[in-house]
Amino acid sequence: MIKWSDFENGVVNQLRRDIRSQSNPDQNRAIQAPLNQSLFVVAGPGSGKTTVIALRVLKLIFVDDIDPSSILVTTFTRKAATELRSRILGWGDQLRRSFIANRSYRHIKNQLRIEFNRIITGTLDSIAEETLGDYRAPGTPPPIVIENFVSNALMIRVGLFKHRRHNNQHLRDYIARLRGTSWGLNISEMSLTLREIKDRFYHDVINISQFRNNSNHPGVSVLCDAIDDHIQELGNRLLFDFARLEEDFLARLRDGTLNRFLQSIKFVLVDEYQDTNLLQEQIYFEIARTALGSGGSITVVGDDDQSLYRFRGATVDLFQAVQTRINNQLAVNQTIVYLSQNYRSTPAIVDFCNAFITLDREYQSVRVQNKPPITSARFHFTNYPLLGMFRGTVTQLAQDLSQFIHRVIHGGGLQVGDHQANQYLIEIDSQHGTPADIALLLSSPREFDAQQRPRLPLLLRNELGQLSPSIRVFNPRGQGLETIAGVQALCGLILQCLDPNSTVQSSLNLPPAVINIFDIWRVKANTYINSNPPPTTPRSLRQFVNAWLRRTPLNRRAWEREIPLIDLVYKLVTWMPVMQNDIEHLVYLEAITRTINQAGLFGNFGGQIIFDQNNPNLEQVSIREALWNIFVPIATGAIEINEELLETLPSDRINIMSIHQAKGLEFPLVIVDVGSDFRTNHPRHAFKRFPRNGGKTCNMEDELRPYSHLGPPQRNPLDRAFDDLIRLYFEAYSRAQDALLLIGLSTVSDRIPNVATGWDRNADWHWGNGLHNLIHI
């Protein structure tokens, strides 16, 4: 439809992206490749991957004239899918307008009425869910995908409590063996491990009967029975978890019921392929087989150095061997394209990342062969030296780090000099800069450790809050929902209304930790009631709660038979302005009401409390169900907030997040915590810095993979653990655009072995004692 040269000109002139071969040969090759050319794109960090994918899709539409609905692009997260889709829609419209304005294309004006929205983009799960719904047979329901906590509750109920499997010693022994310890092996942890194994059954396409029959551990058959019961229960309730959704999708692709969908696809592009698993690979190959048969192609994009999700079942080997696997199974040769120009980071940061990823000799053997180093293409920005801040205690570290951040934001900046005596000023842009230009990345953003001791994120938040002007932080995963003051008061008020004397609570065999949290909530609720919050007329909060306590109607003639718990929540919010007005608290309120709603999926009362004069026992039973299904999950930290709902949060706060959360993001100043938790060389946290064994994830791989077509892993568990740690910190360091600051305790800068500070697995310390490759501040 449109000549390539006109398309290229449009991209360069309208979109301001220079993709000409003389300026950017790699991107040019990837975008210009013909429709039937399958590609293997190895895209280093910051290499303009989204740009390349969006422009390749637009090239297929404008130049090769293919129908947008025949293009399927999967991304790893919904956020990435939204961004990619927005790029395609926005740029697509800009290009279309420019072509319509071009006289040579006036005659095809109607053809240029392209509906870019029909491109299929999304995560594999969202595409599976939508496709299974769209192409379902009469009488069959669209899939209903549940949240983790619902799946977890069902696993506890039918997997563990049924036949009292939670007390089965064989099962407990087996799970302890996989975890490497029996420490902390409570019901919740057992359920978590069972669900991880169940997911691996699906992801690695395990032959379960072989696994059951061949294993000589007596716990295995109990485990398989528990998982069978869980799967059965999901089926009975028409529910799907993500693993089951993908398995069903594959089955339907193979049995012919999705042929109409398959036949519509000509081009398949899979992003973040390094984090794919065998089940997903089979799905992609099924779709690609039809696409190739229709003259189309498959493109996979990824970077093995950024593979982070082994613990969720990802198998990076599938990426490294993709060309061979596609050749063997689909009989097609993929052309390899390396995107190695990095548009994100300064030369200093790029050099640092290159040095880091190559310092461990053992690691080089598992990288994609012949991969070129990344090269910086970020010009016209200050090339700050790499920085380090190491202190004797975490408290001191938090104080000094907060001072540093404060100076960068409000204090005129911080002057630093490099080894060549060049001077640099680190400060945010005086006109448009905000605290959101800064991110602190850690292995975990939690504010407390397992022993409830404060960690750096909490200490830093407190320090920043005390400065003048104070600086707020954005750390949605820092605190458990159950520890947030507003949530504690609200949950406590609900408990006080439903079960004022803890009668029902006492009749349950609740874990002591849960009882403790319930008690804290009730205390918080009473304190809140005592504060006599407005409105105090015509009825105060105390009068409202007392009416519930006495089961006496207030402003009503009679007590109702069924009372939706959500109705009680909204009424209580009348006295909690923070829940009505504050964006973050509204998100917490959503999490509570969502839990109530979802608990209805596996309970008998649908989130209602029943007061039946003919059957008074129903009151106790329905309250008991509410405590178990709603408040225990909240108290045990099983409920996650929906971070997407925080989109309107002001940008007046610095970001604190895990390295995993930072995937795909970039910030002008990135602070990476390489060791604020490591006071000693203790084995307990060795897996976070210098592993001594493969840990639970590798144990599971070794246990299950012999029963998969993948076969046992080629690499030993310890090496896999080191490989993953190297990838994790490569990901962290490569998020920085202008400045990168490594922080930790002095112990990690002067003695404790740590992959993140330049140790290789043979215990050679390449950066050396004192970390003199950094400028210390």
Add this chain to the structure above:
Amino acid sequence: MSLSVREAPYKIPEYSLTGDLLAYLTCGLQYRYYNRGSLPPSTPVQLWFGEFIHSVMEEAYLEWQHNPSRKQFPWSWDPEIRDIELRINRRLRARGLNAQPWLFCPYDSSFTQQGWCPDGNHPHQLIASQRAREAINTWGSHLFPLIEEAEVRLKGIQDMPNYLSGISRCNYYGITGVVDVISYVNLQHAPSGNLILHRIHINSELQQTISNLATPEYEIVIDYKGMRRPDIVDPTWQHHEWQILTYAWLRRQQPQSRNVVAGIIFYLNELALSQEDMKALQNNVRHKTTDIMPQGLDLRNIQNWRENTVPPLLSRPFREERSMRIVIVAHNRMQSSLQEFDNVVRNIESCVYSETVGQSIISAWLSNPVVRNCTACDFKTFCPNPAPGPYHPTVP
């Protein structure tokens, strides 16, 4: 030189016609809580019935399409329609949506206990079932043969109104909708005796449009509403027209579309009125605020009906006429509907902006005090401006 400034990710905000634009027009603050904040309603009557009736109609169409024994109408309520109802109810329950006891009987005849129902004589044909039965048997034989596609997702993008670089979130916004049915009519093969086509073809303005078509074929976009026909003075009446016209515009953007000439809205509650619906109809008739006025016996029955008694059975032609609304699709009407929704997007974006610069939710989003909406709203006890006056929390 200082640090660079972090670029916000490029994201085109997407607005659903029903979930965003119509919801915002009902009340800005309620929209912020229910829709943007994802807070669930405490008693989701409307949500349940809307999902139920849409799913029943879709499933009935699939059965009609694939099962030769379902080509004849009327269908019996039990077992033919009842089987569909129970399947749909099971799906809704699986999603956490439970029917109110007065709306739908969830039991089959094998269940002998009373359960949620007034007696153990199951199944009861309650109001949701009556409407499902009437909807299928009134419109199924006319509608299903015309269906080209069901549950069609429509999407488009528009320039962001009042776009300001550095302030606006994006230079575009997306607009999405799911149209229940796209009907296709080829005049050379049009089925005879079809009530829907008859009503289309007796409309003089549409006659003119159809006779001017270059090809003897056209499309109608159809939307089911699980509600009564609104008064003509109720803003909802106008909002529904904007909605269907925007669907028509979105459909016209699709390359496979063919001459969208009309939209039809089916107000399915009109086929079986509840007491509340009857009360509203009586009021409309009294004030002459409805476009389809009753005549003769229907008029007398409506005028003489007393509250808290069983509504009278109105004549079939009257119910059919009230349950179907034709909206003529024309370029200028579509453009003015888009303009209306542009204004809504502008207002929503302005509220979003207020939040991002630190305003509290209640001050950023305006409420729209309308008694009918406020009485059913979960947030009325802390809304700064509810109608008719302050609401206080009750126990229970």
